Amino acid sequence: GNSVTQMEGPVTLSEEAFLTINCTYTATGYPSLFWYVQYPGEGLQLLLKATKADDKGSNKGFEATYRKETTSFHLEKGSVQVSDSAVYFCALPGSGGYNKLIFGAGTRLAVHP
Amino acid sequence: NAGVTQTPKFRVLKTGQSMTLLCAQDMNHEYMYWYRQDPGMGLRLIHYSVGEGTTAKGEVPDGYNVSRLKKQNFLLGLESAAPSQTSVYFCASSSDPTSTDTQYFGPGTRLTVL
Numbered sequence: 001g002n003s004v005t006q007m008e009g010p011v012t013l014s015e016e017a018f019l020t021i022n023c024t025y026t027a028t029g030y031p032s033l034f035w036y037v038q039y040p041g042e043g044l045q046l047l048l049k050a051t052k053a054d055d056k057g058s059n060k061g062f063e064a065t066y067r068k069e070t071t072s073f074h075l076e077k078g079s080v081q082v083s084d085s086a087v088y089f090c091a092l093p094g095s096g097g098y099n100k101l102i103f104g105a106g107t108r109l110a111v112h113p
Numbered sequence: 114n115a116g117v118t119q120t121p122k123f124r125v126l127k128t129g130q131s132m133t134l135l136c137a138q139d140m141n142h143e144y145m146y147w148y149r150q151d152p153g154m155g156l157r158l159i160h161y162s163v164g165e166g167t168t169a170k171g172e173v174p175d176g177y178n179v180s181r182l183k184k185q186n187f188l189l190g191l192e193s194a195a196p197s198q199t200s201v202y203f204c205a206s207s208s209d210p211t212s213t214d215t216q217y218f219g220p221g222t223r224l225t226v227l
Binding site: 032036041044045046094097098101105106 | 211217
């Protein structure tokens with residue numbers, strides 16, 4: 001079945017540093033790929049998504065490109081802020097339809113001033 | 114428009130006790146989901162519903178039951194709580210079953226079973 005692997009955290013950065021969080025997937029075909037973010041004390045919310053190969057999703061300065069050659073969907077941001085401190089989850093649909101999501105383990109990002 | 118709400122926010126149970134977690138959404142979404150979040154394991158799907166009166170098992174359904182008597186509500190029950198069910202529980206909903214749709218999450222319920 002479909003699965004996703006993302007880099008372990010925590011990732012600790014200084015403000016304005018460059019961020020990369022790696023995500024690779026295993027899937028049948030070319031499913032949509034998602035990044036969700038969980039801010040402290042809150043539920044998850046969609047950060048960005050890409051629905052087909054070579055698509056780039058972007059939001060709030062974050063970007064991720066759907067690369068079928070490397071089965072990857074790495075999350076990047078050129079200049080992180082303290083407010084970006086959160087847990088980031090890579091996800092894709094599981095088998096059987098109904099938009100059931102399979103999540104990676106999550107990567108905690110801490111940004112210091 | 115409150116989105117997805119969950120009740121309660123926190124709960125402590127003793128082993129063997131029962132409880133029900135309530136999820137409510139005001140977006141008229143057809144599809145609803147219950148996940149549990151454990152350290153280092155991301156979120157795992159417990160049960161889901163594709164419409165009023167329907168439920169189906171997810172990845173980790175054992176020890177849980179669910180009901181969807183009204184479209185806006187999705188209840189998760191623990192009949193006899195076990196320490197292994199200590200977790201953070203998230204409810205989510207979506208309007209479209211296709212694989213491109215966004216899921217909207219509630220704020221979570223932190224459950225501790227002693």
